[in-house]
Amino acid sequence: MVTASDWASADPETALTLPARYFYDDELFRLEQERIFMSAWHLIGHTSELGEPGAFIVRDIFDQSIVATRGRDGRVHAFHNVCQHRGTRLVEEDRGVQKGVFRCPYHSWCYGHDGALRSAPRSDRLKDFDKSNWSIPQVRVEKFGGFYYFNLDPNAPSMQELFPGADAEMRRVFPQLDSMRLVGEKDFVVPANWKVIMDNSIEGYHFRLSGPHHVDLADLIDFDGYTLRQYDHWWTYIGPANQHATEAYGAPLHRAPRKDDCFFNIGLWPHNTFYTFPFSECLGTFLMIPLGPEKSLLRFGYYSAHETLPEVTQACMEWMNEKLGPEDIDLNIAVQKGVRSRGFDQGRYMIDAQRSNESEHLVHHFHTLVHGHIHGNAGA
Ligand code: FES
Ligand SMILES: [Fe+2]
Incomplete structure (x- = not known):
């Protein structure tokens, strides 16, 4: 069995993933509760x-x-x-x-x-x-x-200390952040560990390789400009919208694509995620709230500055709730079924030297934070 210190010292480009027990073990989950979530924002x-x-x-x-x-x-x-x-x-x-x-x-x-x-x-x-x-x-x-x-922790670092630059990045992508309001919320209870859901949400590797709704989303993104960046306790991925798109989420685009249309996702350790999809004029929240070692509440919130939602925005929310979200949830459930298999323990991170848009470096970074908090070598 790999030891905790062996895992932490491995080179990311050749590293093996967190051992499977981290995704179902009761004691590790109890440590996450105390050492991650009781001090989290x-x-x-x-x-x-x-x-x-x-x-x-x-x-x-x-x-x-x-x-x-x-x-x-x-x-x-x-x-x-x-x-x-x-x-x-x-x-x-x-x-x-x-x-x-x-x-x-x-x-x-x-x-x-x-x-x-x-x-x-x-x-x-x-x-x-x-x-x-x-x-x-x-x-x-x-x-x-x-x-x-x-x-819940009076001694936790402030959000400005933990996430320097993240506020400015959100405001750059969502200039109307302060005038938004909640336009929808949908909860899913998913039989999967919260990290399985998180891992799925921070890699672009599966976009063009999994289900049909993922491929539809990939077609709306200009992948050449797509980048995944890691900071200490937060991360982003962003890609420009496909400037040749004429429809999205089953609805026609009634305007020409703009340079600021983009696919964007920002994560704040450990489980707060905000995103927008191309041509959708709304901000989505994507929260992975652990309920147990193998059960999570996945909460989708939608916020917009529009009084009346544009047709494409409305279509995007429905598509997320009914198409892409469930497609990802099925992938998460399939992973959770597999992590208890006697035929699996650790896989291989697909991390390339360029940290390209299909590289899994954000997954490794996220696991390093999890591992550090559980085993007490995380700093903040
Ligand atoms: S008033 Fe008695 S329990 Fe609250
Ligand atoms: Fe996905």
Whole structure:
């Protein structure tokens, strides 16, 4: 069996992939939970989703749940989704607007938008009860690239420290980032390890070699200009749109291709991904939220600055939900079935010297981050 230090020291161009157990083992998954996700930045939503005072979003990671809400003071707060009386989950809805207080369904303790206890029925009869001691513990929130995120680790590096340059890159590709709004969201529960899904999303090798919808997408991209770049904790791939395309996603292009039409994907460690497809005037979020060693929630969100979506944009969202997404999910499920085989342990990264557009260097980079965090040699 390959040791952890053997794996970490291998030359990427001849390296073997992470051993198969990393994709199903309970103990390795437990280490990922603690050492990756409990210190990770998790997407809450776009600034417009927390636009008005009282707007709130609930986000869960494993057995932890947080409420993020905009207070009347204009600030976005996040706190654990748990009543401080006997531990009841406070908010059951995924999102909404709470103009008043968050009221616990059990004994009606009420909390403000900052998580502070406002009232507790009959508490005036208690000895030494001071409401200010019963605020819900806060969770860190940061705004980055037009979106809000939370982090359960008070000592984690800030997003600016982890992802220098990523905010500017998002704004370069999405100049209307701040005026976008959520236009659709779709969840899939996928019977695959979160890294299987991640690996699939950060290599271009399979684009022209797998299913028919991938080939259709590849035809919309000018592959000669397609590049995959790795930074410390984030990565991008970008390719210009095919300037000869006349239709996309089953809809006619009603305008000439522009130089800024592109295929773009940016990933922020460990699992937040934003992308756009050629000619689609929307930003997609692609979140791989682990539910278990072999089960993940794959969440597709769609954001656009258009009041009325252009036909091609609408067609692209449907195509992603119904065609390309399921085609990739089938590939992910097939990988997950195979990683437990007694006939497989490690494959070979297809990394070339040029780090070309079909090279798997981003997969190796991502695995190096995973491995480093699990085994404690990751730096940040
Ligand atoms: S558990 Fe929330 S008020 Fe009692
Ligand atoms: Fe794919």
